[in-house]
Structures are given as structure tokens and as C-alpha cells.
Amino acid sequence: MTIPLPTLGVGLGFREPFLGDLFLNRRQVDFLEITADHYLDAPPEKEKELKLLAAHFTLIPHALNLSLGSAEGLDENYLRQLAALIKRVNPPWWSEHIAFTRAGGVDIGHLAPLPRTHEAVEVLCRNIAAVRRHLEIPLILENITYVVEMPGAEMNEAEFLAEVLQRADCGLLLDVTNLYTNSVNHGYDPHEFLARLPLERVVQLHFVGGHWHHDVLIDSHSQPTPPEVWELMNEVVARTPVKGVILERDEGLPSFAELAKELECAREILRRHGRWT
Amino acid sequence: MEWFTHNFIADMHGPQFLVFYGSVIIVTLAACWWATRNYDPTSSLPPPQIPAEPDPYEIAYLRGEENEVVRLIIFSLIQRGYLQVGTQHVRDGTREGQAGQLVQPIERTQNHPDPRHLSPIELMVFDWLATPRAAGEVFQSELPSRIKAHCAAVEQRLATQQLLTPPEWKQTAQLILIAGALIIVGLGGYKLFIALGEGRHNVGFLIIMGLIASFILFKTCRPSRLSRRGQLYLERLQQAFEKLKSQTAKAADPTADPMLLTLVGLFGVSVLAGTAYSSYQQTFQRATPTSGAWGSGSSCGSSCGSSSSSGSSCGSCGGDGGGCGGGCGGCGGD
Numbered sequence: 001m002t003i004p005l006p007t008l009g010v011g012l013g014f015r016e017p018f019l020g021d022l023f024l025n026r027r028q029v030d031f032l033e034i035t036a037d038h039y040l041d042a043p044p045e046k047e048k049e050l051k052l053l054a055a056h057f058t059l060i061p062h063a064l065n066l067s068l069g070s071a072e073g074l075d076e077n078y079l080r081q082l083a084a085l086i087k088r089v090n091p092p093w094w095s096e097h098i099a100f101t102r103a104g105g106v107d108i109g110h111l112a113p114l115p116r117t118h119e120a121v122e123v124l125c126r127n128i129a130a131v132r133r134h135l136e137i138p139l140i141l142e143n144i145t146y147v148v149e150m151p152g153a154e155m156n157e158a159e160f161l162a163e164v165l166q167r168a169d170c171g172l173l174l175d176v177t178n179l180y181t182n183s184v185n186h187g188y189d190p191h192e193f194l195a196r197l198p199l200e201r202v203v204q205l206h207f208v209g210g211h212w213h214h215d216v217l218i219d220s221h222s223q224p225t226p227p228e229v230w231e232l233m234n235e236v237v238a239r240t241p242v243k244g245v246i247l248e249r250d251e252g253l254p255s256f257a258e259l260a261k262e263l264e265c266a267r268e269i270l271r272r273h274g275r276w277t
Numbered sequence: 278m279e280w281f282t283h284n285f286i287a288d289m290h291g292p293q294f295l296v297f298y299g300s301v302i303i304v305t306l307a308a309c310w311w312a313t314r315n316y317d318p319t320s321s322l323p324p325p326q327i328p329a330e331p332d333p334y335e336i337a338y339l340r341g342e343e344n345e346v347v348r349l350i351i352f353s354l355i356q357r358g359y360l361q362v363g364t365q366h367v368r369d370g371t372r373e374g375q376a377g378q379l380v381q382p383i384e385r386t387q388n389h390p391d392p393r394h395l396s397p398i399e400l401m402v403f404d405w406l407a408t409p410r411a412a413g414e415v416f417q418s419e420l421p422s423r424i425k426a427h428c429a430a431v432e433q434r435l436a437t438q439q440l441l442t443p444p445e446w447k448q449t450a451q452l453i454l455i456a457g458a459l460i461i462v463g464l465g466g467y468k469l470f471i472a473l474g475e476g477r478h479n480v481g482f483l484i485i486m487g488l489i490a491s492f493i494l495f496k497t498c499r500p501s502r503l504s505r506r507g508q509l510y511l512e513r514l515q516q517a518f519e520k521l522k523s524q525t526a527k528a529a530d531p532t533a534d535p536m537l538l539t540l541v542g543l544f545g546v547s548v549l550a551g552t553a554y555s556s557y558q559q560t561f562q563r564a565t566p567t568s569g570a571w572g573s574g575s576s577c578g579s580s581c582g583s584s585s586s587s588g589s590s591c592g593s594c595g596g597d598g599g600g601c602g603g604g605c606g607g608c609g610g611d
Contacts, residue, residue, distance in 0.1 A: 016520070017520060019516075019517060019518075019519070019520050020517060020518045020519070020520045020521035020524070020536075021521070023327050023329070023517045023518065024329065024330075024536070025329075026329045027329060048512075048516060049516070052513055052516055052517060055323065055324075055326070055513075056326060056327060
């Protein structure tokens, strides 16, 4: 990640119900993250929506289903469509997850964690190299949540992330909520985890709140951001010049005013550490 | 005159000519449609940015000129307690074929706020409603034309942003329309003349084809009030705020929604269906303007806003700018 990236500020993961409020509160949203999959092979209304958003905001495409961790390689058709979309939007960067969503040609419908092995790192790097043959726009990788530890791990999660980022030469989309959720569910110290990450590779952050279900914290994107996540965000921003922060709310959508409050809190953290004016 | 009555077209048999005529019509309609769309000097321009504080009056004017502004002012006055939809029915003698029908009037409220707080344009509407009036009377009266005089600055601003069809392009579009009409009517008329001259009267299909083609040509190629840029801007505004329509309808107290006025300006009174103002919506839904003051049909169907943000249009709506509240409060000033 030697390409200098612009600082975008604090933005929102775009969801359709926000559309009207988004335009009425444009000054409170510095940029938008769009779910790339919603605009692949899209109907005319989505095409119009994309044009409308692109005319008013910097857009960061966030892909869900590239399945970078699939040992069988990438779905060429999906990759072509995704590349076409990203070239059209022409963002400063785009993002995908460190996960697999497809195995044996079957779409498993969710982000599954990779075994933390050197072989998995090789698979990721090979697939990312294939992506780069289609796209020169920088790709950043996001850490996911997981409920079950994959057996056969050769390294811990932080070491695995560091290895992937270094070998693939990618930036990190650090989902601080995912980090907090994993630390709670798997009983580790998130601050120690952060200390082992190559924070200089952090480009963007995700934040939101989840809910508890039978002593398990679920990353449901359905609640206001909890204090622990704000604290982690503060720690990351203090240590590295993040380029953008995205509130990723999907469920139990509150009024836009409440979302705007959270955006302002995040902006205040950036300001406190001189990352945003 | 031999060449006039005996040539390739004149000697063509009926069915053959109809196929030929149909082909000419299709090519002419396509060419005229393409020319009117693509030669619009604004078609290559991106639409203006959607303002963070859309001005409902400017939006209403762009969407439907003075008639929409009148509707919006009346609605604003109802929202602020100056006017109401009366319960004592009055006779609406304005509507063709329905003279004497009883309708709910628009009237002043008994304890309305002090009208000195109103802007000049609002005061004009308020004064005009000194006696209860049927909504239909609004569009039959001189009120819209008086409002239009106050909206000259808005018109100018919209024209400067190239949202309205410039006069020179209107002329060009009219020439295209005339050329298309000459081809369709001229060819059909010529063949009709020849056929009748030869004593043949089986010309029904020919006449029907000519009439239908002329109608389509007029509907699709007549110059619209809004430029291509204006139409696109209007579409984008409606697209951006579409979701707010349902949110407003679902709101516990839509009367308190500051966005309601903008939504009425943007989508018309239909957004009030199912809200506390549905009686106003029904009253005006029935009272459709019959004059040509709505401008082109195409522009009325959609809606708009302004890239120049609030406050600006109030000055123009209000004429001298006095008492303009600005923004969504529109010409309020109180």
C-alpha cells in the first residue's frame, strides 16, 4: 500500500431507507460506502440510484461475495462485474472481507472464516493477485467475526491478519466492532490484539453495535455503538492516520438524527487526534 | 401537371402505399424524437446538485409554474393556521359540466394569526380568500397570473441554470415539429387528394394513420417547458426524496414534519393522502386547472427543486423579498 490515499472523513454505509435524509443531512456525511453486490447486474432503478449517489458523494464499494479465501479460485463472472462497477465508480479504494463465501461451487450465503494456516494465506494472495490483474484501484481487506474457531490454526488471529496484509500488500479495513465482538466471544484482550496488528496499514474503520443472544455477542449491526467500541476506535485513531470511518447500521434503523449523532462522535475522535478538521 | 398526378407515389396501389406511408411515419417520428432530444443544448450538461435545503416554492414553480406555487402557498397557510378547508359546502360553478356541484371551500380560520406576518405573495393569496372559495376557482381567477408576476426572479434563476428550455431551442424544436408534421400530413394529404381525384373513397386507413401519427408527433416532439437538464434534475430530486413520502405518511404527527411543505412542492398534493391534510388533498385533487397555465404536460408529471438553496426563491416569490422566512418555511417570515 504505497499509494497515498485521500482522507475521506466520516461516512455511512448506504442503505436505501436513508436516501432522503441523506440528502437533507449531506453536510454530516463525508462519504458513503455502497454494497457493491447491490449494483452488479442491477435493475434501472439501482443504476439511477448509483448515478445519483455518485453525483453527490465519494463512494467506496464494499464487496461481499468475491470469496477471496476460496481455494478453488474466484468466480470470473462476478469478478468481471465487480471490476466494471469499481472502475465506473472510480473510488480511491475498495474493500472485501478476509473470508470465503463459496466452496465447491456452492454459495454458502455468509462470510465464513478461513483456517489460520500458511496455505490459506497463499490462497488469499493468489486470489488477490488475480483481482489485481483486473483492477488497479487499491483493495483493502476487512476482518470478520466468527463464532467457531477453525481447527488446525498455525497462527493466532492477529498474526494471521498481519501475515495476509503484508504478503498481499493490502490496506486494512479494521472493523472495530468485529474486533470487539471476537474479543468478547473468544475471550481475548482487544488492546493486546491491536498491539500485534500492523496499524500503519489501517485505511478505514467500520463501527456499529450488535446484540446479545445467549451470552454470545452477535454482530447484527442493529444497535448504537457501545462504549467499548468507541474506546477501541479512539485507540486506533490515536495511533494511525485512518483515512475514513464508516458507520455500518443495517437493522433496527433509528432516526437519521441518531445516526448523525454517532457520526459526529466519530468525527470528534478524528478531530481529537488531528485526523480531520 | 402530368407529373403531379402520375408518379411513383401517386401510382402506388393502396396497400403498397400504406406500407410505404407507415415506414415514412416511423422514420419521421424517430428522427423528430431523436432530434428534439439530442439537439437540446443542455442534454450534455449534468444536472445541478440537489440542495441540502430545498426551497419548496422554487421546486413548485419548476414543477408546475404559478398554479403549483398557489397550491403550495394555500397549503402553507393552512399548515400555519391562516386558512382551512371549510365544512360548509359552497357551489363550485367553475367546472365544466358540473356547474352547481357542492364542494368544500378554502376559507380563513376564525382565529387566524396576524396577517401582517405574511409575505406579500402570501398576503395576496390570503386577501383573495377573504370569502370562502372553491378550489377550482383558484385556477379560473386572476390569482395565478398575479402570482406569476411575483415569480419572475425564480423563472430567471431557473433559466440561468438552464433548467428551462431556452427560447431559441424552443423555436428549433418547433421547426422540427413542423417539418415532421409537413412530411406526415403532406404525404398523406397528397395521396388522399390523388385518391379522391380518381374517385376512390377507401381512404379510411390512410386518414386514421395520418391522424394517429400527427397526434404521436405532437405528444412526443413538442418543445417542453423544461430543458433536458431540468427534467433530469426534477427526476433526481423526486428520486432523492421519494422515500420521505412514505415516512411522512407514517409519521405520528405529519403536521409537525418540516419537510412536508417541500414534499408537497415536489410531488404535489397527492403526498397528503392519508395525513391530517387529506381533505385539502381531496379538494385540490378534484380542482384540476383547465387552462394552459400548467405548462407542458411532461413537466407537470414530475417535480423539482433548486441548486440554489433556500431563501433565494423566497425573495423572488415574495416579490420585494420582505418577510421571507427562507428555506422550507418558504415565504413565511413569521
